Amino acid sequence: MLSTVDERVDFLKNSLLFTETSPETLVEIASKLEDVEFQADEIIFHTGDLGDCLYFIKSGQVRVHDADRNLAHLGAHDIIGEMALLDSKPQTATVTSIEKTALLRLDKAFFDKLIRERIEVAQGIIHVLSRRLRLQDQELDETRDSLENVILPLGIALSTERNLDHLVERILVEAKKLCNADAGTMYLITAEKQLKFSIMITDSLKIALGGTTGKEIPFPPIPLMDINTGDPNFHNVSTYVAITGKSINIPDIYQAKDFDFSGTMAFDKRTGYRSTSSLTVPLNNHLGEVIGVLQLFNAQNLLTNQIIPFNSYQQLVVESLASQAAVSLNTQELLRRQEILVKIEHDVQVARQIQADFLPDVLPQPEGWEIESFFQPAREVAGDFYDAFMIDDQRVGFVIADVCDKGVGAALFMALSRSLIRSFGLINSRTLSPTQGTSPESQMLDCIQIGLDPIGLTNNYIAQIHTKMNMFVTLFFGILDPQGGVLTYINAGHNPPVLLDSAGRVKERLTLTGPAVGLMPNIIYTSRQLTIEPGDALFLFTDGVPESHNPEGKLFTEKRMLELLSQPIPAAGVLINRIVHELNDFMAGTNPFDDITMLTIRRRLE
Amino acid sequence: MAFSVTSKILKNGTAELTLVGELDASVANEFKAAVEKAAAEKAKKLVLNMKDLEFMASAGLRVLVFAKQKMGYDVDIYVIAAQAAVRDTIEMTGFHHSVIMRDEFSAI
Numbered sequence: 001m002l003s004t005v006d007e008r009v010d011f012l013k014n015s016l017l018f019t020e021t022s023p024e025t026l027v028e029i030a031s032k033l034e035d036v037e038f039q040a041d042e043i044i045f046h047t048g049d050l051g052d053c054l055y056f057i058k059s060g061q062v063r064v065h066d067a068d069r070n071l072a073h074l075g076a077h078d079i080i081g082e083m084a085l086l087d088s089k090p091q092t093a094t095v096t097s098i099e100k101t102a103l104l105r106l107d108k109a110f111f112d113k114l115i116r117e118r119i120e121v122a123q124g125i126i127h128v129l130s131r132r133l134r135l136q137d138q139e140l141d142e143t144r145d146s147l148e149n150v151i152l153p154l155g156i157a158l159s160t161e162r163n164l165d166h167l168v169e170r171i172l173v174e175a176k177k178l179c180n181a182d183a184g185t186m187y188l189i190t191a192e193k194q195l196k197f198s199i200m201i202t203d204s205l206k207i208a209l210g211g212t213t214g215k216e217i218p219f220p221p222i223p224l225m226d227i228n229t230g231d232p233n234f235h236n237v238s239t240y241v242a243i244t245g246k247s248i249n250i251p252d253i254y255q256a257k258d259f260d261f262s263g264t265m266a267f268d269k270r271t272g273y274r275s276t277s278s279l280t281v282p283l284n285n286h287l288g289e290v291i292g293v294l295q296l297f298n299a300q301n302l303l304t305n306q307i308i309p310f311n312s313y314q315q316l317v318v319e320s321l322a323s324q325a326a327v328s329l330n331t332q333e334l335l336r337r338q339e340i341l342v343k344i345e346h347d348v349q350v351a352r353q354i355q356a357d358f359l360p361d362v363l364p365q366p367e368g369w370e371i372e373s374f375f376q377p378a379r380e381v382a383g384d385f386y387d388a389f390m391i392d393d394q395r396v397g398f399v400i401a402d403v404c405d406k407g408v409g410a411a412l413f414m415a416l417s418r419s420l421i422r423s424f425g426l427i428n429s430r431t432l433s434p435t436q437g438t439s440p441e442s443q444m445l446d447c448i449q450i451g452l453d454p455i456g457l458t459n460n461y462i463a464q465i466h467t468k469m470n471m472f473v474t475l476f477f478g479i480l481d482p483q484g485g486v487l488t489y490i491n492a493g494h495n496p497p498v499l500l501d502s503a504g505r506v507k508e509r510l511t512l513t514g515p516a517v518g519l520m521p522n523i524i525y526t527s528r529q530l531t532i533e534p535g536d537a538l539f540l541f542t543d544g545v546p547e548s549h550n551p552e553g554k555l556f557t558e559k560r561m562l563e564l565l566s567q568p569i570p571a572a573g574v575l576i577n578r579i580v581h582e583l584n585d586f587m588a589g590t591n592p593f594d595d596i597t598m599l600t601i602r603r604r605l606e
Numbered sequence: 607m608a609f610s611v612t613s614k615i616l617k618n619g620t621a622e623l624t625l626v627g628e629l630d631a632s633v634a635n636e637f638k639a640a641v642e643k644a645a646a647e648k649a650k651k652l653v654l655n656m657k658d659l660e661f662m663a664s665a666g667l668r669v670l671v672f673a674k675q676k677m678g679y680d681v682d683i684y685v686i687a688a689q690a691a692v693r694d695t696i697e698m699t700g701f702h703h704s705v706i707m708r709d710e711f712s713a714i
Contacts, residue, residue, distance in 0.1 A: 404664040405631075470672040474699055493699035515700025519671055520679065 003058070005030045008104065014077055015056060016127050020120035029114070034105040038097040040255055044080070049091045051084025052108045060101025063251060063309070064093045069316075070249045073098070073309040079128060085111055086125070098251050098309075139313050146317050150178060151324065158328035167332065168198045169211035171325040175294055176201065178321065179279065179314045182307075183297040186211075187222075187238055188329075194221035195238055195293060202297075205271055219263075235260040237280050238293045245290050247281040247319055251309035264297075279310040281319050283326035291329055294322050348380045348408065355381050355411050358418050363388045364396050366482035368534075368606070370572040371398070374580055374598040376544075383410025384542045384595035385418050389425075391479060397425045400599045401475035402494065402542040404516075409469065417473045417517065420461055424454035425477075455490045455517060455525045463521035472518035476510070476540055485532040485603055490525045492517045495543055495558075502535030502605060504566040510538075537569050537602040544596035548583055551590050556583065572602040607660060609633040613640045621649035622711075626658040631665035638669045645676045652677060653711060657687040662695050670696075674704060686711045 003011075008030035012018050018026060036055070038044060044055070044062060057078045064072040064080070071093055074080060084091050085108055114121045154174050161167040172186045183202040187195040197219050199211035210217045224239050225232055233239040237248050237259040253261045253275055264275045275297050283292035296318065299310045310318075363371045373386055383403035391397045399421055403410040455477055462473070474494040480487050491497075493516030496509040514525040532538060546558040564582055569575050576598050583596070609627040616622060621644030629637060644652055652673060656662075673683055683705040688696065696702050 404668055467675050470668045470675065472668070472671055472699070493701070495698070512698075512700050515703050519699065519701055520674060520704045 003035055003104075008033055011056070011058060011077075011104070015079070015124075016077075016131060017079060017121070017124040019127065020123050021118065022120070025118060025120075029106070029110075032106065032110050034107075036103045036105045038101045038103070040097055040099045041257060042097050044095040044097060044101075044103070045091050047091055047094045049084075051081050051088075051091060053105050054079060054081040054085055054108075054111060055103040055105055058102040058104055061098040061251065062095050062101055063098055064095050066093055068246065069312055070309070071312045073251060073311065082125070082128065099255060143313060143317065146178065150174065151317065151320055154321065155324040155328075158324055159331065161328065162332065162335075164329075164332060165199075165212045167325075167328060171294065171321070172199055172201060172211075175296060175318050175321055176203075178317050179296055179299045179310055180302055181279075181296040181299050181310075183273075183275070185238075185295045186292060187242070187295070188292040189224070189242060189290065190221060192221075193224045195224065195242055196221040198292070202271075202273065205273060207271075236263075237261070237278070238295055241280045241282050241295075242290050242293050245282045245284060245288070247279070247315060249280075249310050249312075249315050250278045252276050253278050274307075276307045277309045279315060279318060281315070281322045283322045283329065285326045285330040291326055291333075294318065294325070351408060351411060352380050355415065358415050359385060360388055364390050366396055366480075368604050369480075369482050370600075370602045370604065371396075372572040372576050372600045372602075374576045374596070376592065376596045378544070378592040378595050379407050381408055381411035382595040382597075383407075383414055384544065384597040385414045386540075386597055386599045387418060387422060388599070389422065391425060394481065394483065396480045396482065397422075397478070398480065398599065398601065399475055399477050400494070400497075400540040400542065400597060401473050402544075402595070402597070403473050404471055406594065409471070413466075413469075413471045413473065416466070417458060417462070417475070420458040421454050421475070421477065424457045453490075453525055453527075455492055455514070456523060459492070459517045459523050459525070460521050462518040466518070472516045474516045480532070480601065485534075485536075486529060487532055487538070488527050488529050490514060490527050492525060493519070495541060495546075497538055497540040498562070498565060499530070499532070500537045500539060500565055500569060501533070502537075503568050506562065506566070507536065532601070532603045534603050535605045537572060537575060537600055539565060539575060540599040540601075542595060542597040544592065544594035545579065545583070545598065547594055548587055548596065549590055549593050550586050551588055556586055569602065572600040575600050575602075609636065611637050611640045613643060615644070615647050615649060619648070619650040620653055621647060621651070622653045622655060624655040624658075628661040629659060629666040630661070630663040634663075634665035634669055637666065638672060641669060641673045641676065645673075649677065649681070651682050651684065653684045653686060655686045655711060656689065656692055659692050660689065662692045664695075664699075667695065667699060667701060670701060670705065682706055684708055684711075 005027060009026045012026050012030060047066060057074060057076055059076055061073060061075045062080065063070050064074065080095050115125065158167060158170065161170065168186050172184050176184045182204050185200040186198045188198045190196050197210060197217040200217060201208045209215045222236055222239055223233060224243055232243050240259065241248055250256045253264060267273065268275055277299050278295065278297050280293060280295045282290045283294060285291050298307045299314065300306065301308050359375060363373060365371060371388055375386065383406055384401065386400045388396060388398040401417060403413045474492060476489065476491050476494040476497055478487050478489040489510060491510055491513050493512060496511045498506055499508040499510065501507055508530065513528055514523055546556055546561055548556040561579065564578050579598065607627040609629055611623055611625050613621060613623045623640050625637065685696065685705050685707045687709055688707065
């Protein structure tokens with residue numbers, strides 16, 4: 001709306017610039033002014049523009065800002081653009097209207113003439129600049145005070161705070177205090193990439209939820225990404241800040257166009273509150289990752305409690321507080337994880353000891369035979385196992401097996417499989433009456449016929465009951481009669497053991513007689529028999545031997561393993577040592593990728 | 607080569623998965639998810655095209671075990687054109703008894 005000269009004179013009288021100016025001169029100036037109007041969110045001038053005028057703000061509000069930060073909010077009677085006129089340099093900031101804003105424009109040529117001819121106007125300019133200097137001094141003082149009295153002590157306090165709820169609450173309370181803000185919320189980012197409400201406070205409504213209050217916050221976490229499309233959620237100001245790591249300072253959220261504040265507005269409607277100014281800052285940890293978001297609402301004038309925008313100084317202070325807070329939160333998280341790790345480490349050590357009990361302390365050594373083993377888990381606990389035990393007075397049962405995974409899961413499964421096989425194996429010898437067993441060699445076949453095959457029973461148990469993890473075990477189970485050297489065996493999907501003569505020639509590979517245990521239920525495992533002659537050695541292994549890696553990632557291979565076996569064999573231990581030695585050379589300190597297990601059964605030359 | 611699995615459900619109720627690259631523990635979950643999807647669609651047959659699958663670790667076999675359990679033991683699983691290394695892995699553990707190994711898909 002156009003203003004009359006009288007109205008303009010009344011307006012100019014209240015300007016600091018013209019406190020000394022005579023009414024006549026004011027009339028002259030007023031006649032040279034031009035009415036200009038901007039709608040909300042229009043740019044009045046850009047950084048770098050050459051100044052050709054100055055503006056008096058008649059009504060409305062503008063913000064002075066650069067690319068990332070609001071430098072000031074100005075309103076009625078403030079002046080903009082005068083600096084570029086005084087030093088003839090480009091504008092140092094951009095000015096944007098916050099709401100509908102009416103300005104009076106004074107042209108550069110007339111301004112220059114005024115300064116030259118009217119000493120009182122020049123004095124007015126000095127007033128304006130002095131006031132600005134004083135304000136800046138004051139801001140510097142406040143910053144120094146905040147640093148000395150709030151941020152540094154708070155940093156120390158935060159670094160010693162060990163309770164997460166206390167810590168989060170303290171951060172929010174101190175941030176609110178720094179800005180004299182009425183309300184605030186702290187969000188923490190969860191492992192599921194969501195912003196979880198951690199604590200929220202609105203003083204004037206006497207609302208305090210989360211944190212140490214023990215009252216639950218009734219709002220669900222906000223996903224950072226759209227669940228369906230995976231697109232970043234830039235609509236919500238908190239998630240925007242969490243994703244971009246940039247602060248957002250909004251003078252009035254009801255005027256904001258870039259973000260969806262419908263949640264906040266719904267809260268206002270429910271409670272009768274009026275959320276206005278908002279400052280949202282990220283909590284960046286030392287790695288530059290955003291671990292949370294701090295959001296403040298309604299900064300208030302210290303004296304009048306009138307709601308005002310957050311100024312650039314407050315933004316700076318809250319940002320540095322947020323960084324301190326992030327470091328403390330991070331430290332706390334690291335400590336928490338360390339405690340968990342120590343507990344896990346302890347549990348794993350216990351598991352390792354228990355697992356060691358599942359392996360035989362001493363291997364049976366029937367007369368005329370040698371049984372030797374080697375076992376090296378890739379991790380603390382293993383999925384491989386071996387066993388050798390007396391089934392009765394005469395016969396030796398032995399097993400080598402590989403559970404299809406590594407680590408604790410495989411170790412638990414190993415314990416299960418090993419116990420089942422040993423139990424079913426022992427039941428075998430006890431349940432058959434002497435008349436059922438026609439000869440020791442065929443006893444296992446008899447067992448299978450009457451449904452007591454230890455491997456078949458173990459398979460059914462695992463395939464029918466332990467189905468959730470889809471685990472399976474490859475294993476070789478043998479029953480040896482040391483007197484005649486007859487071996488009855490079942491190979492359930494395991495790497496075929498190698499039968500060697502005394503010169504190291506391969507006599508036979510003991511290939512599959514059935515699928516790996518746990519693959520599918522109701523398998524009838526067939527067994528085979530062969531005789532181990534004097535001087536022969538049976539070499540059993542798990543895939544950790546041929547599949548060992550060297551530092552270049554090459555495999556040891558079964559071919560190389562067989563080459564090492566093809567030499568005269570003076571003793572069972574020699575055979576195993578030969579391979580262990582070569583494997584160590586080959587792996588050259590590489591961490592083993594898989595468990596390595598070997599078992600050798602050798603019949604001595606008579 | 608990086609692992610990938612693409613799946614389609616054919617009109618006759620057959621789910622066809624094409625596996626490419628190296629299937630080890632780090633990617634087995636992608637294969638498992640595709641099997642779960644096929645199971646959810648109540649596929650009557652599962653065809654696994656392995657022509658371009660270069661390697662399968664035991665984690666891949668576990669997914670085959672899972673497929674049998676999830677889809678039911680009466681749903682046939684066809685393994686098509688498996689390369690020698692993959693075939694060895696399947697045959698070594700005896701799993702070829704519970705799947706149908708074929709050279710070509712058109713044979714079905």
